[in-house]
Amino acid sequence: MLDINFIRENRALVKKGMQNKGEKNIEIVDQVLQKDEEWRSMVTRVDRLRAEGNKKAKRIGELMGQGKREEAQKIIKETGDNKIEVKKLEADLSELQDQRDQLLYQIPNVPDNSVPVGHSEEDNQVFKTWGEPADTNWMLPHWEIAADKNWIDFDRGSKVTGAGFPFYIGQMARLQRSLINFFLNEAVEKGFTEIQAPYFVNEDSARGTGQIPDKEDMMYTIPRDGFFAIPTAEVPVTNFHRDEILSLEELPIFYTAYTPCWRREAGSYGKDVRGLNRLHQFDKVELVKFVHPDNSEAELETLREYAESLLEKLNLPYRTLLMCTGDMGFTQTKKYDLEVWSPGQRRWLEVSSCSNFGSFQARRMQLRFKNEKGKTEMVHTLNGSGLALPRIVASILETFQTESGDVRIPEVLQPFMSCERI
RNA sequence: GGAGGGAUGGCAGAGUGGUCGAAUGCGGCGGUCUUGAAAACCGUUGAGGCGCAAGUCUCCGGGGGUUCGAAUCCCUCUCCCUCCGCCA
Numbered sequence: 001m002l003d004i005n006f007i008r009e010n011r012a013l014v015k016k017g018m019q020n021k022g023e024k025n026i027e028i029v030d031q032v033l034q035k036d037e038e039w040r041s042m043v044t045r046v047d048r049l050r051a052e053g054n055k056k057a058k059r060i061g062e063l064m065g066q067g068k069r070e071e072a073q074k075i076i077k078e079t080g081d082n083k084i085e086v087k088k089l090e091a092d093l094s095e096l097q098d099q100r101d102q103l104l105y106q107i108p109n110v111p112d113n114s115v116p117v118g119h120s121e122e123d124n125q126v127f128k129t130w131g132e133p134a135d136t137n138w139m140l141p142h143w144e145i146a147a148d149k150n151w152i153d154f155d156r157g158s159k160v161t162g163a164g165f166p167f168y169i170g171q172m173a174r175l176q177r178s179l180i181n182f183f184l185n186e187a188v189e190k191g192f193t194e195i196q197a198p199y200f201v202n203e204d205s206a207r208g209t210g211q212i213p214d215k216e217d218m219m220y221t222i223p224r225d226g227f228f229a230i231p232t233a234e235v236p237v238t239n240f241h242r243d244e245i246l247s248l249e250e251l252p253i254f255y256t257a258y259t260p261c262w263r264r265e266a267g268s269y270g271k272d273v274r275g276l277n278r279l280h281q282f283d284k285v286e287l288v289k290f291v292h293p294d295n296s297e298a299e300l301e302t303l304r305e306y307a308e309s310l311l312e313k314l315n316l317p318y319r320t321l322l323m324c325t326g327d328m329g330f331t332q333t334k335k336y337d338l339e340v341w342s343p344g345q346r347r348w349l350e351v352s353s354c355s356n357f358g359s360f361q362a363r364r365m366q367l368r369f370k371n372e373k374g375k376t377e378m379v380h381t382l383n384g385s386g387l388a389l390p391r392i393v394a395s396i397l398e399t400f401q402t403e404s405g406d407v408r409i410p411e412v413l414q415p416f417m418s419c420e421r422i
Numbered sequence: 423g424g425a426g427g428g429a430u431g432g433c434a435g436a437g438u439g440g441u442c443g444a445a446u447g448c449g450g451c452g453g454u455c456u457u458g459a460a461a462a463c464c465g466u467u468g469a470g471g472c473g474c475a476a477g478u479c480u481c482c483g484g485g486g487g488u489u490c491g492a493a494u495c496c497c498u499c500u501c502c503c504u505c506c507g508c509c510a
Contacts, residue, residue: 040471043472044472057489061440062440075490245468247432
């Protein structure tokens with residue numbers, strides 16, 4: 001969420017940001033400021049009453065200590081009304097605060113200046129392209145290759161769990177394991193600390209990174225225990241430092257984590273769901289950064305470059321999009337998507353998304369650090385996929401398929417696969 | 423799953439109804455001394471809200487209650503530890 005004082009001082013900017021992100025409910029900014037106004041005046045009232053009560057209680061203590069019972073009793077009698085009044089106003093106060101915060105939660109992060117304004121994916125800017133997308137007729141889509149080789153079993157996945165939960169078999173299981181190892185090794189080499197995270201999180205964590213309340217429906221739930229199956233490692237890893245005050249020297253902190261990811265993908269049935277394009281469970285290596293506010297812009301660029309380097313090492317043609325305001329999401333200030341070329345489908349597939357959240361997540365999580373002046377300040381958080389597996393697998397199968405039906409293995413994966421083709 | 427014990431500032435650890443946001447020690451920061459450092463000594467050192475400020479309020483795991491007054495008493499939840507049972 002945004003800082004209420006920031007909104008107070010930048011009302012127009014926040015509104016413009018909302019507009020650019022395609023939010024209809026711009027008046028919410030005025031509403032939240034109105035509520036804040038009410039809340040603040042209520043705080044003053046309550047504090048004044050509490051101060052009065054405190055003073056009396058203190059005086060009573062003194063008198064009791066001196067053995068002046070009667071005088072004390074006299075003051076005790078006076079306190080009754082004040083006490084009732086305070087109780088009532090405290091209730092009002094917390095209600096006002098709830099109302100204010102609920103509005104606050106509905107205000108999205110303000111896009112960075114460098115983000116192009118636009119409504120839909122058509123307005124995203126192609127930031128970079130790399131490699132030469134193959135465009136020939138003979139190349140098969142990955143699901144046909146996988147079916148030929150009996151590498152992926154979608155039907156049995158459906159039987160055992162449901163659509164979007166495939167089995168990977170033999171060399172395909174090994175390919176996935178190789179990719180995970182490759183991605184983790186690369187990240188560790190770049191200074192990311194490898195961490196293994198829980199696959200379920202509680203409600204506070206889901207709120208901390210912004211899945212609640214904005215994207216609640218994306219997650220699978222375990223209601224009996226109040227857990228959510230993680231839709232990305234971002235959630236547990238970013239929440240790792242929730243409610244902490246880090247020291248200046250600890251920053252920046254870089255983590256990488258492999259986890260499965262679960263997404264309900266409600267509402268997207270029937271759309272681009274062929275093969276590995278869209279699954280309910282998939283594997284991903286995630287990168288998370290906690291940085292000094294001064295550095296988050298630059299850190300986003302290095303994060304993007306790092307993710308791009310992985311695709312280059314795999315020799316997969318890709319393009320990088322700078323997402324426009326309307327397509328970037330609620331919590332981000334700026335976001336890049338990396339899309340790999342799928343020659344069998346002749347389309348781009350998103351395999352990474354690198355985002356800067358500024359202090360938006362940190363504020364929800366109360367994740368702070370002591371700055372140069374010794375003051376506590378919100379850290380900035382970023383994350384990026386490095387990378388999501390299924391579409392990488394799809395692209396590898398399609399890009400490196402041979403006319404004999406085999407698939408060549410990218411050189412960087414050969415040590416993990418112990419072979420050059422499968 | 424059963425029984426018991428616990429949760430206090432960066433850490434350790436006192437505090438069981440009254441001036442306690444909290445002793446003391448360690449750690450951190452500043453200073454004295456020193457060529458420099460160490461030691462010693464002195465001082466300082468939690469987070470947050472409202473307010474131009476003076477100031478004031480809140481926070482001793484979370485929530486609720488008793489009381490003029492709660493870190494301290496009661497209820498409840500969560501987590502941790504010990505023992506028993508079960509178990510990859």
